[in-house]
Amino acid sequence: MSLTEINIREKDFHNKLHSSGNPRAQNKYYKALHNLYEDFLIFLKNNAQNKNVLDFGCGSGGYAEKVVNFNPSKLTAIDISEKAIKIAKSKGYNKIDFKVENCESTNLDSNSFDVIYGVGILHHLSLKKTVREIERLLRKDGNLFFIEPLGTNPIINLYRKFTPNARSDDEHPLTFSDIRYFESLLDRVKIHYYGFLTLIFLPLYKSPKNSKIFSFLSKIDKILFTIPFFKFLAWSVLIEAKKN
16 A cells, blocks of 8 residues: 555554544534534435445444445445554444555545545545545446535634644645535535534534524524535535536
């Protein structure tokens, strides 16, 4: 497996992260993206059945464990971290083929997957290399679904600046130019935006799943994000695309 210096740093960071067994402090904020994760799983459930699916940057297999229940014909899950793959394999999901791979340049066959998905992986990689690799791996009419953080909200960026140990040195939340590059290579790209008011008013709700406050805030966010000016305030995006 050929690795760049950045790949090696990312691998070492995530090996240490998975070896520690400790959740990251910022995980408490992810409840502000509850509707994002729900939508993501709905997309996968609607597209994975009887399909050859690739979990791209699977970590210790959290999402692969959910997607395998959507009855794909085959589910492959890859990550650069040997420690993450070791943990994933130890859970005993025999229907998931876990592999150590560099997502920028895999050893997987071209035109072999109907669906490729990932959560918070692209911003750890060279976007140009990775999108071209995804395009290579996808079959004609194949679908991709990715959750990624945006790097456009100045308040969130300030938080990132003051918490450098919470993330790897080389990660780079996506910008609008990154999204335009994505759109230039793939077809039928849709970008869904999440996490503005749901993040600002985080203290007002405990569990988003049954919270009327969260439901109301997420609906207002959805309206705001139809206005181009407000999109830079989003915390994260769900990228949906198809290869022609």
